[in-house]
Amino acid sequence: MAEPFVDTLVIPSRLESIDGAREWSAGHARSAGFDQRAVYDLELALTEALSNVIRHGYAGNERRAVRLSLAIDSAKLSIRVQDSAPTFNREGHQPPDLDNPGPKGYGLYLIEELMDEVTRDHPLEGGTVLTLVKYRLESPDG
Amino acid sequence: MDHTVDTKGGITVVRLQGVIDVNEAAALRTLLERDVDSAARGVLVDLSGVRLIDSSGIGVLVSVHRRAAETGMAFGLAACNDSVGRVFELTRTNKLLRIFSTVNVGLEGLADSERG
Numbered sequence: 001m002a003e004p005f006v007d008t009l010v011i012p013s014r015l016e017s018i019d020g021a022r023e024w025s026a027g028h029a030r031s032a033g034f035d036q037r038a039v040y041d042l043e044l045a046l047t048e049a050l051s052n053v054i055r056h057g058y059a060g061n062e063r064r065a066v067r068l069s070l071a072i073d074s075a076k077l078s079i080r081v082q083d084s085a086p087t088f089n090r091e092g093h094q095p096p097d098l099d100n101p102g103p104k105g106y107g108l109y110l111i112e113e114l115m116d117e118v119t120r121d122h123p124l125e126g127g128t129v130l131t132l133v134k135y136r137l138e139s140p141d142g
Numbered sequence: 143m144d145h146t147v148d149t150k151g152g153i154t155v156v157r158l159q160g161v162i163d164v165n166e167a168a169a170l171r172t173l174l175e176r177d178v179d180s181a182a183r184g185v186l187v188d189l190s191g192v193r194l195i196d197s198s199g200i201g202v203l204v205s206v207h208r209r210a211a212e213t214g215m216a217f218g219l220a221a222c223n224d225s226v227g228r229v230f231e232l233t234r235t236n237k238l239l240r241i242f243s244t245v246n247v248g249l250e251g252l253a254d255s256e257r258g
Contacts, residue, residue: 019163048196103205107196
């Protein structure tokens with residue numbers, strides 16, 4: 001099996017940085033043969049993830065950084081979104097009430113709906129690594 | 143996000159272009175609230191030029207929908223692509239918002255609801 005394609009991008013914790021990160025991830029996904037729907041899902045999930053980190057994790061502090069690590073192999077694409085913000089308590093977060101749609105609370109829900117796998121790890125040095133995974137519909141190796 | 147504003151039969155048609163994300167949400171809210179407050183009969187948002195919408199964009203549209211309802215102003219969305227439409231479906235906001243297939247259908251729909 002070929003070595004996975006890998007790339008990293010470090011962005012400042014500003015909302016204006018999201019556009020470039022989205023283009024970076026989408027460009028790699030398209031080049032690797034992911035279809036339009038998968039690329040859209042990835043772009044939207046990454047937008048929500050970065051929005052959460054920048055607005056809530058770093059609370060608007062623009063001097064922090066978010067490290068993105070992308071890996072693509074014959075089976076899947078994964079992006080690790082690493083921050084050094086205080087740990088977010090996923091279990092304490094209420095899911096949106098889909099029977100009574102409102103204006104807020106869809107970010108995490110969309111990430112988990114759009115991606116095939118979502119995991120959170122908390123390194124010893126602090127912060128969170130959110131890993132977003134999208135599988136190929138069909139493997140190029142058959 | 144770019145936009146153009148046009149008026150057809152008293153309905154303000156706001157055509158949005160590009161990406162509606164957290165970076166654009168505040169500007170979109172200001173734009174649409176101003177239009178809802180000043181429109182003669184209603185506001186129709188043409189989403190045909192919108193490539194991507196995130197939860198912040200959805201939130202603005204829900205808030206403006208509520209504001210319009212409170213003031214008796216007709217408000218709707220039209221012509222979103224499949225990707226954007228899927229986000230409305232996933233969040234079930236398609237059950238709350240009035241989403242029309244085309245701008246012309248939306249203009250008729252908003253006019254009908256006003257008459258009704």
